[in-house]
Amino acid sequence: MHVLVIDDEIAVRQILANTVTKAGYSVDTANGVKEAAAKLVRGDVDIALCDIQMPDGDGVELVRGMRSAGIDTQFIMVTAFASMETAVEALRAGATDYMVKPIAQEDLLHRLGNIDALRGLRAENRALRKLVTGQGLFHFSAPKMAEVERLVARVAVTDSTVLVMGESGTGKGVVARSIHEQSQRAEAPFIPINCGAIPDNLLESELFGHTKGAYSGADRARKGLFAQADRGTLFLDEIGEMPLHMQAKILHVIEDKEVRPLGGEQARRIDTRIVAATNRDLLEMVKQGKFREDLYFRLSKFVVEVPPLRQRQEDIPRLIRYVMQSIAGAGKQPLGLDPTAEEILVEYPWPGNVRELENVINRAYILADGGRITISDLPPDIARAVPNADAAGGAARNVGGSLREQMRAFEAEVIYRMLAECDGDRKQAAQRLEIGLSSLYRKLEEFASLGMLPTRE
Secondary structure, eight states: OEEEEEOSOHHHHHHHHHHHHHTTOEEEEESSHHHHHHHHTTSOOSEEEEESEETTEEHHHHHHHHHHTTOOOEEEEEESSOOHHHHHHHHHHTOSEEEESSOOHHHHHHHHHHHHHHHHHHHHHHHHHHHHHTOSSOOOOSHHHHHHHHHHHHHHTSOOOEEEEOOTTSOHHHHHHHHHHTSTTTTSOEEEEETTSSOHHHHHHHHHEEOTTSSTTOOSOEEOHHHHTTTSEEEEETGGGSOHHHHHHHHHHHHHOEEOOBTOSSOEEOOOEEEEEESSOHHHHHHTTSSOHHHHHHHTTSEEEOOOGGGOGGGHHHHHHHHHHHHHOTTSOOOEEOHHHHHHHHHSOOTTHHHHHHHHHHHHHHHOBTTEEOGGGSOHHHHHTOTTGGGSTTTTTTOOSOHHHHHHHHHHHHHHHHHHHTTTOHHHHHHHHTSOHHHHHHHHHHHHHTTOOOOOO
16 A cells, blocks of 8 residues: 655654554655645555645645545545644545544554555455446356356455466456456556567566666656556566566566666565466476576466367357447447358357457448348358358358359348248348348349349249
8 A cells, every 4th residue: 555645844754654664555755735746646645644734735625636636545634733624624625534643653553554444345345246246347158268257256356466378369358357357456557568569678667667867768757567556456468478587577576576667776665466468388488498487386376268269159149249239339239140140150260269259340340231240241261261151041052163152142042032032022021131222222233243143943
């Protein structure tokens, strides 16, 4: 927990800061309203011990301003003048508590402990509410995903490091975020970083931060991601791409729970949970000398393996509809999905997993006409890769040529059959096919131009 002591008297700041530091909290100080506001707006202060009357402003107004800015720091107001009117005004402005100088050390630590416990209870209640009301990120049918959900729920309430494994595009980032959201750290930041996307010479500064002048171009100090994620979760995606020299530094952070910015002399204590993810076989990399064994065993204290999409076909229809609803937007009716197209999508092996499925549905949404996604809106390689595509509604039955030609032939067969059932009533046929009348006319013109006329029996 990070505490900010705000007081214009140096002696008071030092006494309060020493008391809070000895209790194990991270402490910073400010000599007035202006300096305090600059530190509070960063959003990383849990509790502020704030004097009410200071030369450069009023502590109550500082609280009011922070609440207006959406800063949820808990304020304990401190004053040498015991006034019920002042206390009421501070509480109405958004302060949590009120103390009168001189402050007893035991009383202060007791109040800090109560606020810290309350923060934890709120986070825990929110996590439990998500689980009970079904607001979590995972609600799938496949047994393997049900096991992932169970593991996530168990490890989320602990502070254990977690290693999420799985192929690219399976949703490892979603798993990591779900662990954070179901934990007592949910109110604190969740910060992801792709270790393979940042050049080696910048990765250390990105993770640990730097002081002003630490290197050429460092014109100002910068807080690293470990410090930004203090009391929250840092998600190290693609950890297998991290160079060996950086792996040693990550191990140090895990073991000692402190970081030192580049160019800095003092280390900062942090309480940052680490969740890492990889699509590589880290144990094999350890054998090859490409990944530190000690770091591997630190990260793999608890492993969650996300199965590829081809091993959880039961979830594909729900994922498809989720993506379609996301594209349509909240409160809007998504497009329909032709049963034959859905059957092909379910049978497709999805080498790119969920990410590939999202791309396919996005493309189909652009191409779809008449309020419905059909097989003609899917990429040609999708149906080509499905072994039983011919049996899916009779697709491409007894028709030679390319996949596109076979799909067009199947579509023509379905439309001509429906027209026959409707005695040539094109409006009725379009309604039953759930496509627009203009789309039906355009398709019939296309079929005629290609010589694809209805067969006579």
